[in-house]
Amino acid sequence: MYNNKGRYALMALFVFAAAACLFYDQIQLAALAGLFFAFVxxxxxxxxxxxxxxxxxxxxDHESATRLLSEVPNPDRLARNRRGYYEFMKANIALKxxxxxxxxxHFQIASRFPLGGKNDKAFVMIHLANLALRKKDGERSRAYIARAKEMASTPKAQEIINKIEIEANRL
Structure with a gap:
């Protein structure tokens, strides 16, 4: 849970520790420092x-979140459980x-990765349905609503889905 600078400093510390351990002929400690470096x-x-x-x-604090998300070197390399959150945050910031x-x-990419639970996925579908409504695409909006209905578990999500469904049927 470090930013890039913190991780780089930590990696440099482990390289320095490994070098010092090798200098003093402490092979096992040097290997441990190398293992920590590899983990970071x-x-x-x-x-x-x-x-x-x-x-x-x-x-x-969306500015700080944007700055930290921009530090991700390649989102395709992120672990599956991190990629969903990455895309979800990028989508919400773009929406704001x-x-x-x-x-x-970003919401479409987030829908393909695991998030916190079914209700979180339902909100991704709700956002996609709302964005389709904004484009006056009732068919896509209804498709997203159908998927959101399957996943929604809270009354708030159900209420939002019902409102979007009414708007989609008007198109």
């Missing part, structure tokens, strides 16, 4: 700054900025 490097590519960005996102095409693309 692995977590850099598989988890990156997504968890830290989600903390800022939940607090409503009224960049609807970008938000739709």
């Amino acid at each position: 490097l692995w977590s850099h590519f598989k988890h990156s700054s997504v968890v830290l960005a989600s903390k800022y996102f939940q607090k409503g 900025r009224e960049e609807y095409d970008t938000a739709e693309r």
Whole structure:
């Protein structure tokens, strides 16, 4: 749960520790430091700054969350459980900025990855249905609503789905 600079500093520390252990002929400690270095490097590519960005996102600090999400070197390399959250946060930030095409693309990608639970997936489908309504595409909106109905488990989600369904049927 570090940003890029923190991980780079930690990797440098482990390399320095491994070198010092090799200098003093402590092979096992050097191997342990190398293992820690490899773990931090692995977590850099598989988890990156997504968890830290989600903390800022939940607090409503979208600028910090955007900055941390931009540190992800390649989203395709993220672990499946991190990629869904990455795309979900990127989509919501784009939605707040009224960049609807970008938000739709990120929500569509997020729908293919695991999120917290079925209700979270239902909200992704609700957002996609709402964006389809914005484009006056009633057929796609109804398809997203049908998927959201299968996943929704809270009364709030059901209420939103019903409102979007009424609007979609008007088209």
